[in-house]
Amino acid sequence: MKNTTLTSPKGFLAAGLSCGIKKSGNKDIGIISCPTGAKAAAVFTTNKVVSAAVTICKNHSKSASVEAVVVNSGNANTCTGTAGLKNAEIMCKIAAQLLDTKPNQVLVASTGIIGHQLPMQNVSTGIILAAVQLSNSQKAGENFAHAIMTTDTKCKQAFKTVKIEGKEICIAGTTKGAGMIGPNMATTLCFITTDANITKPMLQKALSEAVGQSLNKLTVDGHQSTNDTAIILASGLAGNKIINKADSRYKKFVVALFDLCTDLAKQMALDAEGATRMFTVAVSAAASKAEATKAARAVADYDLVKCAIHGSDPNWGRIICAVGSCGVKINPNKLSCSIGGITVFKNGQPVKFDPKKVSRIISSKEHTIAVSLGAGKYSDFCYGCDLSKDYVTINADYHT
Amino acid sequence: MKNTTLTSPKGFLAAGLSCGIKKSGNKDIGIISCPTGAKAAAVFTTNKVVSAAVTICKNHSKSASVEAVVVNSGNANTCTGTAGLKNAEIMCKIAAQLLDTKPNQVLVASTGIIGHQLPMQNVSTGIILAAVQLSNSQKAGENFAHAIMTTDTKCKQAFKTVKIEGKEICIAGTTKGAGMIGPNMATTLCFITTDANITKPMLQKALSEAVGQSLNKLTVDGHQSTNDTAIILASGLAGNKIINKADSRYKKFVVALFDLCTDLAKQMALDAEGATRMFTVAVSAAASKAEATKAARAVADYDLVKCAIHGSDPNWGRIICAVGSCGVKINPNKLSCSIGGITVFKNGQPVKFDPKKVSRIISSKEHTIAVSLGAGKYSDFCYGCDLSKDYVTINADYHT
Numbered sequence: 026m027k028n029t030t031l032t033s034p035k036g037f038l039a040a041g042l043s044c045g046i047k048k049s050g051n052k053d054i055g056i057i058s059c060p061t062g063a064k065a066a067a068v069f070t071t072n073k074v075v076s077a078a079v080t081i082c083k084n085h086s087k088s089a090s091v092e093a094v095v096v097n098s099g100n101a102n103t104c105t106g107t108a109g110l111k112n113a114e115i116m117c118k119i120a121a122q123l124l125d126t127k128p129n130q131v132l133v134a135s136t137g138i139i140g141h142q143l144p145m146q147n148v149s150t151g152i153i154l155a156a157v158q159l160s161n162s163q164k165a166g167e168n169f170a171h172a173i174m175t176t177d178t179k180c181k182q183a184f185k186t187v188k189i190e191g192k193e194i195c196i197a198g199t200t201k202g203a204g205m206i207g208p209n210m211a212t213t214l215c216f217i218t219t220d221a222n223i224t225k226p227m228l229q230k231a232l233s234e235a236v237g238q239s240l241n242k243l244t245v246d247g248h249q250s251t252n253d254t255a256i257i258l259a260s261g262l263a264g265n266k267i268i269n270k271a272d273s274r275y276k277k278f279v280v281a282l283f284d285l286c287t288d289l290a291k292q293m294a295l296d297a298e299g300a301t302r303m304f305t306v307a308v309s310a311a312a313s314k315a316e317a318t319k320a321a322r323a324v325a326d327y328d329l330v331k332c333a334i335h336g337s338d339p340n341w342g343r344i345i346c347a348v349g350s351c352g353v354k355i356n357p358n359k360l361s362c363s364i365g366g367i368t369v370f371k372n373g374q375p376v377k378f379d380p381k382k383v384s385r386i387i388s389s390k391e392h393t394i395a396v397s398l399g400a401g402k403y404s405d406f407c408y409g410c411d412l413s414k415d416y417v418t419i420n421a422d423y424h425t
Numbered sequence: 426m427k428n429t430t431l432t433s434p435k436g437f438l439a440a441g442l443s444c445g446i447k448k449s450g451n452k453d454i455g456i457i458s459c460p461t462g463a464k465a466a467a468v469f470t471t472n473k474v475v476s477a478a479v480t481i482c483k484n485h486s487k488s489a490s491v492e493a494v495v496v497n498s499g500n501a502n503t504c505t506g507t508a509g510l511k512n513a514e515i516m517c518k519i520a521a522q523l524l525d526t527k528p529n530q531v532l533v534a535s536t537g538i539i540g541h542q543l544p545m546q547n548v549s550t551g552i553i554l555a556a557v558q559l560s561n562s563q564k565a566g567e568n569f570a571h572a573i574m575t576t577d578t579k580c581k582q583a584f585k586t587v588k589i590e591g592k593e594i595c596i597a598g599t600t601k602g603a604g605m606i607g608p609n610m611a612t613t614l615c616f617i618t619t620d621a622n623i624t625k626p627m628l629q630k631a632l633s634e635a636v637g638q639s640l641n642k643l644t645v646d647g648h649q650s651t652n653d654t655a656i657i658l659a660s661g662l663a664g665n666k667i668i669n670k671a672d673s674r675y676k677k678f679v680v681a682l683f684d685l686c687t688d689l690a691k692q693m694a695l696d697a698e699g700a701t702r703m704f705t706v707a708v709s710a711a712a713s714k715a716e717a718t719k720a721a722r723a724v725a726d727y728d729l730v731k732c733a734i735h736g737s738d739p740n741w742g743r744i745i746c747a748v749g750s751c752g753v754k755i756n757p758n759k760l761s762c763s764i765g766g767i768t769v770f771k772n773g774q775p776v777k778f779d780p781k782k783v784s785r786i787i788s789s790k791e792h793t794i795a796v797s798l799g800a801g802k803y804s805d806f807c808y809g810c811d812l813s814k815d816y817v818t819i820n821a822d823y824h825t
Contacts, residue, residue: 074749074757104745104772139742140775246728249750297700328646328728329820336821342539345504349474350649357474374506413821414814419815420729421736 029184030166034195034220036061036260038156039165041172044151046099046137046144053099053149055172057216058124058159062090063258065132066229068236070253077102077109078135081117082254085129092126094216094256095133095152098173098201100143102135103251112143117253119149123156134254135213136175136201158381170199173214176419177202179296183288191273192265194221197282200289203245215240215255215289220263221278227268231279232257239286243408245297246416247326257282258391292333294408295390299415303391304334308348309404310397316353317398317405324394325409331335335411341369348396359399365392372399429584430566434595434620435661436461439565440558441572444551446499446537446544453499454551455572457616458524461492463658465532466629468636470653477502477509478535481517482654485529489625492526494616494656495533495552495566498573498601500543502535503651512543519549523556531619534654536601536614537576561673570599576819577602579696583688587681589674592665594621598685602693603645615640615655615689620663621678629669631679632657633644639686642809645697646816647726657682694808695790699815703791704734708748709804710797717805723751724794725809735811739783741769748796759799765792772799 032039041055069079078101086089095116102109117131124131135143148217160166170180184197198217215236223231236255261267268275294303306324311317324330328348333340341362348355361372365386369378386392430440441455467486469479478501485491495516502509517531524531535543559565570580584597598617615636623631636655661667668675694703705725711717724730727747733740741762748755762770765786769778786792 057496072746072749073755074745074760078494101742104742104770104773104775138740139746140740140770142775181591248729248746250728251746251749270797327648328816329648332817334818335817338821340538342501342504345474346472346648346651349472349651355473360474369505370540375504375542414817416728417732417735417814417817419811420732 028163028166029197030163030182031169031197031199031216031218032161032166033184033197034218034260035262036220037218038159038161039166039169040160042151042155045147046097054097054115054148054155055169056120056152056155056159057094057169057218057258059092059260061260062092063260064225065091065226065256065258066225066232067254067256067261068233068240070250072249072251074104074251076135076252077105077113078133079252079254081113082132082134085117085132088129090130091132091258092130093120093124093204095120095131096173096214097148098136098175100135100137100141101139102137102143112145115145116148116152119152120156122413123153132256134214134252136173136252139251139311154172154244173199173201175201175203177296178299181292181296181341183285183287185225185285186283187277187404189265189277192261192263194265194278195219196285197343198285200293201267202293202296212320213250213253213293217257217285219257220260221268222261222263222265223259223268223278227275228257228259231275231282234279235247235282235286238283239290242406243290243294244322245410246323282362288406294410298386298419299413300410301335301413302389303408303410305393306407306409307393307395308398310399310401311403312354312401314403314405320348320351320353320396320398321405321407323347324396324408328412331409331412334387335413337384337388339364339369339380341388341391344394344396345370348398353398354400356399361397363395427652428563428566429595429597430562430563430582431457431569431599431616431618432563432566433584433597434618434660435662436620437618438559438561439569440555440560441568442555442558443553445547446497451573452546454497454555455569456520456552456555456559457494457569457618457658459492459658459660461660461662462492464623464625464628465491465652465656465658465661466625466632467656468633470596470650470746472505472649474653476535476652477505477513478533479654480510481513481650482532482534485517485532488530489502489531489542490530491658492530493520493524495520495531496573496689497548498536500535500537500573501539501652502543504540505542508542512545515545516548516552520556522752523553532656533613536573536652536796539651539814559592573599573601575601575603576698577696581696583685585681585685587677589677590664590684594663594665594678594687595619596681599691600689600693602696603698613640613650613653613693616766617657617773619657620660621668622661622663623668623678624664628657628659629680631675634679635682635686638683639690642806643694644722644725645810651760672808690808695812697810698819699813700810701735701806701813702789703810705793706807706809707793707795707804708798709795710799710801711803712754712801714803717803718797719751720748720796721805721807723747724796725807728812732810734787735813737784737788738786739769739780741765744794744796746768748798749752753798756799761797763795
């Protein structure tokens with residue numbers, strides 16, 4: 026079987042294991058390594074409270090060459106003050122020493138509970154063991170993907186290839202869900218490796234563009250994490266002539282990267298905390314792009330819409346209520362709505378439809394809600410998921 | 426036993442009964458009548474999609490003298506187009522005919538499912554029967570209070586008196602919950618009667634002020650309804666000299682009205698859909714009043730905070746995450762948080778505390794979360810409630 030994990034693109038090794046941060050004994054520490062050095066690009070949370078890992082990673086990601094990423098789950102290292110910052114730095118230092126590189130060439134990310142100091146004895150032992158286990162095997166890639174999981178029930182990975190000037194370029198990614206997900210600049214933890222030969226500025230541009238139309242379009246509960254980080258490392262070993270401008274080669278690369286990120290975003294929606302199904306909200310005829318985005322997100326974040334979808338109830342009035350209350354311009358006499366292509370409300374008037382048919386559509390794994398505001402010519406979309414009792418169970422029981 | 430319902434202030438009659446809008450057979454239509462004519466003031470939803478009842482009521486509430494309010498539950502008469510507007514007008518016309526007044530002296534309000542036409546045969550029969558049953562008894566006031574309930578498990582009523590120049594003034598109110606509640610200008614349906622002698626402009630000022638600091642401070646799910654309406658009727662029969670300016674008599678009246686509305690708001694929080702407890706979020710040291718309001722509401726609307734409270738989990742990291750992501754100015758080195766008076770995070774650093782003690786505080790019926798942003802001198806507050814599995818059950822099963 027072909028290796029489709031993070032270790033598939035040329036030049037990458039990975040490892041993931043348990044060092045005891047999680048009481049469950051599940052994997053909680055991982056390393057990605059690129060011994061030949063990789064170009065790195067990253068996008069981060071815009072939450073004003075950020076993890077110590079984000080603070081350090083923002084700085085280190087500026088390095089011209091990055092050799093490793095060290096990640097832990099089970100503890101966010103957020104709201105941990107000066108001790109937390111020092112601990113994030115120590116994680117980079119230990120990894121740098123073991124991998125014979127500089128601390129600022131090591132990126133760091135954390136995810137988990139906020140407000141607790143990292144158990145540094147476990148963490149340092151974990152980094153040492155992970156460094157020893159680094160391998161380019163498929164199993165190693167999978168172990169890393171498992172090590173970043175929190176309340177995820179499934180490990181999320183995606184793999185794409187694209188031919189550029191006869192050279193096959195591989196892109197592999199892994200991400201974690203499953204709650205505290207709101208689309209704003211960057212969502213969740215996401216790690217992508219590629220062997221593409223591309224300059225650092227073009228890699229950053231590609232990542233920002235691809236994430237903006239995929240991971241950033243997903244909302245599980247509208248809650249932006251303090252730890253959101255998406256990192257891409259490019260080893261440059263695919264052998265293509267370096268991509269250094271927004272030409273057709275760049276476009277091919279960014280489309281493949283966008284496909285990969287959309288694949289990961291949809292996996293996240295379907296494995297969101299308690300979710301049983303996902304949906305796309307497509308808003309059209311908005312007065313501006315920003316208002317289209319706002320309205321789409323308002324619907325996807327509306328608990329009553331999410332509950333109705335969970336109950337397979339074609340309660341479209343809640344969709345209209347969400348749109349009406351989010352502050353965007355609407356024309357009440359042109360406002361229209363369809364669910365799975367079936368019109369339920371048109372030009373401000375209710376429309377007769379078969380509720381059983383619409384209920385069946387809502388029951389499926391994925392459907393689309395379309396809302397036309399009648400106020401302009403702009404459109405945008407958003408991904409969301411249903412709200413179930415299990416979301417509450419997971420988040421009432423996930424104790425500190 | 427003293428009558429403390431809407432029929433207690435001098436001059437008011439009420440009725441409430443079932444006319445078959447609700448399949449359950451519960452009461453769903455009610456009338457308040459003031460045969461001598463009352464000054465009326467009202468505040469309405471700011472949702473851009475509004476009920477036909479809101480459109481008509483906004484217009485009729487301008488009348489110098491109002492003689493009745495007719496209300497139905499079980500159907501919102503929203504997104505019902507031109508037919509809906511006509512039906513809201515017919516409700517006023519039927520009541521006016523029966524009570525020997527003009528249609529524009531009758532106010533109207535609706536609550537329930539969105540997007541369905543009112544069953545007008547039931548509604549008109551209901552109005553006729555209610556008009557016949559009008560009485561100033563306590564039972565009549567209670568029947569009205571029951572007729573406005575939707576998913577409420579308890580009927581919500583409050584009563585206050587205030588002495589102004591030796592005259593006892595009575596104020597009585599009733600409100601409905603229990604979901605789709607977000608504080609913005611007016612929240613839910615709320616009906617208040619008083620025998621105070623007060624001018625229409627001062628009555629409007631008093632209602633806006635009192636609701637602004639009470640009902641508008643409540644959020645159950647952050648969802649502003651399309652039907653929000655708060656109406657106060659003043660019969661003027663208490664015998665006090667007319668209140669026509671913002672003097673000490675006005676202040677006494679507005680304090681009593683504020684107490685009444687706060688009482689109702691807290692009853693709503695505790696009986697919110699699926700709620701088992703309520704909390705106050707008090708934000709201080711914000712850069713502006715608007716930012717204090719925004720931060721308080723961000724915490725109260727944050728599903729992960731609401732779930733943690735439901736689970737009695739002192740997971741304060743989620744509170745800080747909510748504050749950090751809502752867009753207000755914070756000083757990360759001064760950011761502090763306490764729960765029930767116990768400091769859990771101070772000046773950007775975690776603080777050791779007894780988690781069992783804080784868990785006990787969160788388990789109680791009501792507690793306060795205080796957050797200091799360290800960014801200025803402004804403060805504001807908000808009421809919220811926990812998020813339980815029952816919220817999902819209620820809203821996934823409440824079928825169209």
